[in-house]
Amino acid sequence: xxxxxxxxxxxxxxxxxxxxxxxxxxxxxxxxxxxxxxxxxxxxxxxxxxxxxxxxxxxxxxxxxxxxxxxxxxxxxxxxxxxxxxxxxxxxxxxxxxxxxxxxxxxxxxxxxxxxxxxxxxxxxxxxxxxxxxxxxxxxxxxxxxxxxxxxxxxxxxxxxxxxxxxxxxxxxxxxxxxxxxxxxxxxxxxxxxxxxxxxxxxxxxxxxxxxxxxxxxxxxxxxxxxxxxxxxxxxxxxxxxxxxxxxxxxxxxxxxxxxxxxxxxxxxxxxxxxxxxxxxxxxxxxxxxxxxxxxxxxxxxxxxxxxxxxxxxxxx
Amino acid sequence: xxxxxxxxxxxxxxxxxxxxxxxxxxxxxxxxxxxxxxxxxxxxxxxxxxxxxxxxxxxxxxxxxxxxxxxxxxxxxxxxxxxxxxxxxxxxxxxxxxxxxxxxxxxxxxxxxxxxxxxxxxxxxxxxxxxxxxxxxxxxxxxxxxxxxxxxxxxxxxxxxxxxxxxxxxxxxxxxxxxxxxxxxxxxxxx
Amino acid sequence: xxxxxxxxxxxxxxxxxxxxxxxxxxxxxxxxxxxxxxxxxxxxxxxxxxxxxxxxxxxxxxxxxxxxxxxxxxxxxxxxxxxxxxxxxxxxxxxxxxxxxxxxxxxxxxxxxxxxxxxxxxxxxxxxxxxxxxxxxxxxxxxxxxxxxxxxxxxxxxxxxxxxxxxxxxxxxxxxxxxxxxxxxxxxxxxxxxxxxxxxxxxxxxxxxxxxxxxxxxxxxxxxxxxxxxxxxxxxxxxxxxxxxxxxxxxxxxxxxxxxxxxxxxxxxxxxxxxxxxxxxxxxxxxxxxxxxxxxxxxxxxxxxxxxxxxxxxxxxxxxxxxxxxxxxxxxxxxxxxxxxxxxxxxxxxxxxxxxxxxxxxxxxxxxxxxxxxxxxxxxxxxxxxxxxxxxxxxxxxxxxxxxxxxxxxxxxxxxxxxxxxxxxxxxxxxxxxxxxxxxxxxxxxx
Numbered sequence: 001x002x003x004x005x006x007x008x009x010x011x012x013x014x015x016x017x018x019x020x021x022x023x024x025x026x027x028x029x030x031x032x033x034x035x036x037x038x039x040x041x042x043x044x045x046x047x048x049x050x051x052x053x054x055x056x057x058x059x060x061x062x063x064x065x066x067x068x069x070x071x072x073x074x075x076x077x078x079x080x081x082x083x084x085x086x087x088x089x090x091x092x093x094x095x096x097x098x099x100x101x102x103x104x105x106x107x108x109x110x111x112x113x114x115x116x117x118x119x120x121x122x123x124x125x126x127x128x129x130x131x132x133x134x135x136x137x138x139x140x141x142x143x144x145x146x147x148x149x150x151x152x153x154x155x156x157x158x159x160x161x162x163x164x165x166x167x168x169x170x171x172x173x174x175x176x177x178x179x180x181x182x183x184x185x186x187x188x189x190x191x192x193x194x195x196x197x198x199x200x201x202x203x204x205x206x207x208x209x210x211x212x213x214x215x216x217x218x219x220x221x222x223x224x225x226x227x228x229x230x231x232x233x234x235x236x237x238x239x240x241x242x243x244x245x246x247x248x249x250x251x252x253x254x255x256x257x258x259x260x261x262x263x264x265x266x267x268x269x270x271x272x273x274x275x276x277x278x279x280x281x282x283x284x285x286x287x288x289x290x291x292x293x294x295x296x297x298x299x300x301x302x303x304x305x306x307x308x309x310x311x312x313x314x315x316x317x
Numbered sequence: 318x319x320x321x322x323x324x325x326x327x328x329x330x331x332x333x334x335x336x337x338x339x340x341x342x343x344x345x346x347x348x349x350x351x352x353x354x355x356x357x358x359x360x361x362x363x364x365x366x367x368x369x370x371x372x373x374x375x376x377x378x379x380x381x382x383x384x385x386x387x388x389x390x391x392x393x394x395x396x397x398x399x400x401x402x403x404x405x406x407x408x409x410x411x412x413x414x415x416x417x418x419x420x421x422x423x424x425x426x427x428x429x430x431x432x433x434x435x436x437x438x439x440x441x442x443x444x445x446x447x448x449x450x451x452x453x454x455x456x457x458x459x460x461x462x463x464x465x466x467x468x469x470x471x472x473x474x475x476x477x478x479x480x481x482x483x484x485x486x487x488x489x490x491x492x493x494x495x496x497x498x499x500x501x502x503x504x505x506x507x508x
Numbered sequence: 509x510x511x512x513x514x515x516x517x518x519x520x521x522x523x524x525x526x527x528x529x530x531x532x533x534x535x536x537x538x539x540x541x542x543x544x545x546x547x548x549x550x551x552x553x554x555x556x557x558x559x560x561x562x563x564x565x566x567x568x569x570x571x572x573x574x575x576x577x578x579x580x581x582x583x584x585x586x587x588x589x590x591x592x593x594x595x596x597x598x599x600x601x602x603x604x605x606x607x608x609x610x611x612x613x614x615x616x617x618x619x620x621x622x623x624x625x626x627x628x629x630x631x632x633x634x635x636x637x638x639x640x641x642x643x644x645x646x647x648x649x650x651x652x653x654x655x656x657x658x659x660x661x662x663x664x665x666x667x668x669x670x671x672x673x674x675x676x677x678x679x680x681x682x683x684x685x686x687x688x689x690x691x692x693x694x695x696x697x698x699x700x701x702x703x704x705x706x707x708x709x710x711x712x713x714x715x716x717x718x719x720x721x722x723x724x725x726x727x728x729x730x731x732x733x734x735x736x737x738x739x740x741x742x743x744x745x746x747x748x749x750x751x752x753x754x755x756x757x758x759x760x761x762x763x764x765x766x767x768x769x770x771x772x773x774x775x776x777x778x779x780x781x782x783x784x785x786x787x788x789x790x791x792x793x794x795x796x797x798x799x800x801x802x803x804x805x806x807x808x809x810x811x812x813x814x815x816x817x818x819x820x821x822x823x824x825x826x827x828x829x830x831x832x833x834x835x836x837x838x839x840x841x842x843x844x845x846x847x848x849x850x851x852x853x854x855x856x857x858x859x860x861x862x863x864x865x866x867x868x869x870x871x872x873x874x875x876x877x878x879x880x881x882x883x884x885x886x887x888x889x890x891x892x893x894x895x896x897x898x899x900x901x902x903x904x905x906x907x908x909x910x911x912x913x914x915x916x917x918x919x920x921x922x923x924x925x926x927x928x929x930x931x932x933x934x935x936x937x938x939x940x941x942x943x944x945x946x947x948x949x950x951x952x953x954x955x
Contacts, residue, residue, distance in 0.1 A: 018409060025394065025410040034447040037397040088841055108843035109716075109727035110797030129845065131727030154412075173727060199724030200732075304397075309407035 002312035004123040005302055006112045008134045008180035013157060014315040016185055020142050021154045022301035023294070029066065030293065039308050040069035043100040048090070048115075049126070050076040050106040055268060056126055059292070060103045063299035069307070072099070087111060091118035100307055104128070122306045130171045136267055137177035139298040141185055143287050144222055146294070147263050159186030164216045165207075166192045166248055167226030167275055168237075170199050174267045175226060179207045192216050193248065196237045213248050217257045224265040225250055225275045241274055251277040255285065263287050330487065330502025334476055339459070339497045342475030343372070346457055347379035349473050354424055357386050359452070361420065363393040365429045365441055366411030371492035372459060373428040389416035393427070398440035420449040426473075430488040432458040435469030460499055462486050524946050526550035528563050532571035532907065535874040537898035547576060549903040552944040557899055569950075571907055574939055577877045579611025579642075579904030581884040581893050583703070583781055584678070584757060584829035585854065587613070587644070589635060590628070591620025596834040596923045598632065602641035603921040604832070604854040606948040609906035609938040611642050612885070612893045613854075617649040618679035624649035624660035626668035633670035641948050642941075645890055648672040650691050650702060654680045659691060666698040673889040676703035678757055679804075681739060683709050688743060692752040699889060701779075703755040706739035706764070707805065716845055718791040718806040726794060728844060731806045733761040740764050744771035744778050755887055756780040758831050760805040762815035769824045779887050781829035782816050784860035785851055785928055789813075793928070799840045799847030800928050803833070820879060821870040827883040830857045834924030852927045855920045859934040862910060867935060873910075892944075903945035912937035921954065 002010065011019070029035055045064040049057050057073065064071045074090075087106070094102060101122040104112050109129030116123040127133040141158060149156055163182055169175040169191050182189050189207035191198065202209055210216050217223065228244060238244045250264065255277075258264075264276075264286045272278045281288060305312050334342070351357050357380055364373030370392045377390040394411035402408070427441050438456060445454060457473035462480040478501070480486060485504040491497050527549040535541045536557060546561035547554060587601040598615070605613045615632050617623035623632060629646040636644025648665040652658045654677045665672040675695060682688045682704060691702050712735045717723045719730025740756055744767060747754035756768060759780045771778045785803065790810050793801045801807060819825040833850025840847050853860075861880065865871040871879070877896060885894020895901045914937065916929045941949040948955055 022410050025413060028413060032448060036447065038443070039397045039402065086838065086842055106843070108845040110844045113797040114843055129727055130729075176725075176727060200719050200730060201721040201724040204721050205724075305407045307407075308397075308402050309405050310403065311406045313406040313409065 003306075004112075004116050004125075005134050005306065006116065006123060006125045007132045008137045008177040008184070011134070011181065011184065012315070013184050013186070015312075016138070016141065016181060017155060017157060018313065018315050019138055019298065019301050019305060020145060022305060023138075023142050023297045024152065024154055026300045026304075027297045029300075030297070036066055036068060038068050039304060040064065040067035043069045043307050044072060044098060045069045045101045045103060045303065045307075046072045046074060046094055046099040048074050048094070048102050048104045050104075050111070051127070053105055053127070055292070056105060056295075059295040060124075060126060060299055062296045063303055066296070066300055067303060069100075069303070072097075087114060088118055091115050095119050101303065124302060124306070127173055129173065130176075131173050132177045133173040134177045134181070135295070135299055135302055136174050137181040138302065139291060139295040140178055140224065140265060140267070141181055142298050143265065143291050143294045144187075144263070147287060148221060148261065157186040158182060161187045161221045162190070162219055163187050163222040163224060164190045164192055164213075164220040165224045165226065166213060166250065168197045168228050168232060169193050169202070169226070170197045171229075171232070172226050178224065179205055183207060190216055190220075194238055194244075197232070214254065214257070217254055218259065220258060221262050222265060223250060223258065223262065224267075226267070227269065227271055228275050245274055249275055249277065250280050252279050255280050255283065258285070265291065267291070330485070330500040332498050333478060333501050334460075334499035336497040339475070339499065342459060343375055344379055346473045346475060347376050347383065350376065350426060350457065351380060351384060353455075353472070357384060357388055359422070360388050360424045360426060361416055362388055362390045362426050362428055363415075364391070365427060365437060366392055366394050368488055368490050368493055369427075369429040370412075371490050372430060376428060376457065389418070391416045393441055393444055395437060395440040395444050398443040400436055400440065415448065420445065420451045422450070422452050424453045424455065425451045426455045426457055428457045430459050430490075431486050432456070432461045432469075432471050432474075433464060433486075435465045435467040438469050439467050459488060460486060524551070526555070526563055526566035527569060527942065527945065527947065528561060528566040529569045529571045529576065529905075529907065530561075532574050532576045534576040534897055535877060537896040537901065539874070541874065544572075547897065547905070549905070549942060549945040552903055554897055554899055554901050554903050557897060569907070569940060571939075573911060574907045574909050575873055576897060577609070577873070577906045577908060578881040578896055579893060579906050579941065579943065580609045580858065580880045581888065581890060582610050582613040582830050582832070582854065582857075583674070583755075583827060583884045583888055585613040585615055585832045586618065586834065586850070587615045587632070588619065588834060590631065594836045594923075595839075598635035598644060599639045599641075600921060600923045601832070601834070601854070602636060602639045602644060603954055604852070606641040606941050606943070606954065607921050607938060607952070608854040608856070609858050609908060609941050610854060611904040611906070611941060611943045611948075612645060612890060613642055614645045614647050614674055614888055616676060616678045617647050618654055618677075622649050622653050623647065624652050624654075626661070626664045626670070629665050629670040629672055630668050641954070642943060643893070645674075645888060646670045646672055647678070647703070648675045650675045650677045650682050651687065656680060656682060656684055656687065659687065659694065662691070662694055662700065663698065666700060673698070673700050674703055674755070674887075675700055676705065676757065678703065678705040681705050681707040681709060683739070685742060685746070689746050689750060692747050692754065693750045696750075696752050701753040701755050701887065701889070703757050704739065704743050705757050706736045706743070708735040708739050711735035711738075716802070716806075717794050718808045720791065720809060722791045722794055726797070728794070733763050733808070733812075736761055736805055737763040737767055741767050744768070744776060747778060748774065748776040753777040753779070758783050758786065758805055758829070759816065759819075759825055760786050760808050760812065762812045765815050765819040765824055769819070772824065779826045779883075780824070781827050781884075782820055782825045783831045784828060784853055784857045784864070786816055787813065787820065787828075787864040788860055789928055794844075797844045799842065799844050800851070800926055800930070802844060802847050802849055803851050804849040817864060817868070817870055820865060821875070826887060827879045828857065828861055829884065830854050832922075833926075834922050835926050836924060840926045850926065852922050852924055855922065856916060856927060856929050856934060858906075858908060858938060859936040860929065862936045863934055866910070903942055905942040906938060907940040909937045909939050910935065
């Protein structure tokens, strides 16, 4: 029985399609005068955010509220956690208050796993350290499907779609979740990065690897840019921001080498001018803005499927 | 309401409406709709998935044949408004497809295959409320099998079918099941 | 020789009745294995070995089905006192040791204050004697405060009442090659040995788990094998260059084994130890992010475990050392990256070795005696321990039932519960432990 969504690896192809198809149905809610459904009335969703992330937190909050759930926001700054309260004690406090689901974002890989052992309700991983961010992968898959297969596609996977993920894969939970989910849905995933930013055992992952971004661009239906942090430079992952940008940044010239139908994605927040040029981010190929809207829809689907019934439905494979 | 897809004792059960009778019932309902809505203007037919949807389309087609009038037709999924969600694992959602122009000021005719407890229709009314403010809401069903649990009644009924609660009524439609027939059978399990 | 192992005549000798152990299987000095024989312990020594012994004034212990091993010697234990008494004290740690069949443990220096002066090592030594459950031989720090920049007063510690011979910054690596060279040279004066915790700090900053498939899947910073192997290679070459002795703590990778094998083949004075957990557990256990499996050096792969077992069997790795590292509950019941490194091990060591080495046919009980008592005592230059039972020798003995089997359940004698074997079925049971003829453990409980 699926009680939690902690890793994209927890989802079979059928599970993932169920989430995407449910999101497809919920997408029209945004166009209605009353953007609310009564389905999770009386349920409590706690946003447990130990890392600052206004964007993701608001997305989950909007998703829960549109389903009429009560939302409690807990941010680490200025709370008892700031005074040294442990994750376990925080979890026990939430239990005592009675939460049906906890959405957790934390800087330590594995925090969502640990939390799942201490609470009765459902745990949704909103990003744990450098491990995973499964709802990001789901909204990315949803965005790709809509853009490349049209609105209203139901039951379709991403078979044959070629996705190139570019950047700091080593430290990226978005990359890990996407490699798992997109390949489960049938996409062909390629990672493009300097060798220092790829994990050692990446050859065991369900994707290909390339050090040459220019080589991959003409063959890509989707290019997903990852944020590169300046701090990686001081730890000698690459010599300078300039060199990184020159070799792995997506500028207008590189964008011109993409096939006509190809789209450009970014999980945000962007370093304009480092991994992605401003005019690329603002171009019509860019899905960056609609990824935000799709985030609310996909998260509504996840919350509905986890909390709407007794449990996440067992889907015939 | 979708007839239960649980097993029916005995080979498929007893046919209480064959294809010809289904056709005639729908023709009569189409005429009744035209009559009671004074010509069908401002009418929208909304089928409740799964089998309410092809029924709504057939009614729209009939009305088109008789009057040359194009009645807008769509579907309204009611899963999110059901009152029994917490009793079972979460259900997959059906399609909601609303015609352009919204529902405000229109006469909505909800279309479903079987009317039983009335809870599905109650959910549909709630769903409609969040979509806008229709002028009126009416209900057309192919089969009314009684045992209402809420004060709900149908405006247009294909066939009244008294049943016991132990029985299962199954509506098969060619668009979904490859044939048109209404079956009634025994089922030991509660629906 | 270190006189610390012999009874101190200044301590009034408690009236000790002799003990007659009947029907035991023992491999005695000289190598003969005798089954169903008797051993008489009297006045702190083994008075007789042979069938059909009797002694009217002696306690009798029916040892049918048991094996007698020389009292186990641990080269690597953390007793945490002074400074971290919330995790363990010399009293509780030595109780755990006795229950595990140990008659002597080497207490590592990373206490608070660090054991880098004669004062601290003598304090630890005295605490051990006062507790009386096993002999505690303090290890001295190599550098002041374990900071890795200045040599500690190694000579003074060697001359102190604690008679330190093993020096280690364990917890930290002596990373500065020049300092390591000096330390190796300096201890030659008093037959000391430097025990290196091999971990290149720059390659392991923030590292959490063995660098490999698991770490990349779990999103935990990787701890590469080369961080251990590079230091070992360097230190073997240094030890050879200056003609000194090197001991390598907690070897964990197949690559390290290869380097040690090569160094020994050149005749260099290199010895090595392996922990029980590295003989059994792999990094796959980290999948649930339970920090009970977080340890330094990290759990590695199945291939590494197999090579470590082979190396212990053929003697490339000289001995088993527990690296018993107790931690309070709150240090382990948290996110992986926040949790402390370390596992307890004194109470389960012999049973894990039986499971990994004896029950797999890779080592016999004579080999176990060698790897868990004889060689550790030799490497630690510890007199009075590590001798196969012989008439006239010290009565340090462990009686063990290899046929028993039980699930590991807490709490044990250690103050801390961070054992990775919790819930596991392990074979064997330590039935009795004798320290200089007096029982510290009887029928599996503290005497």
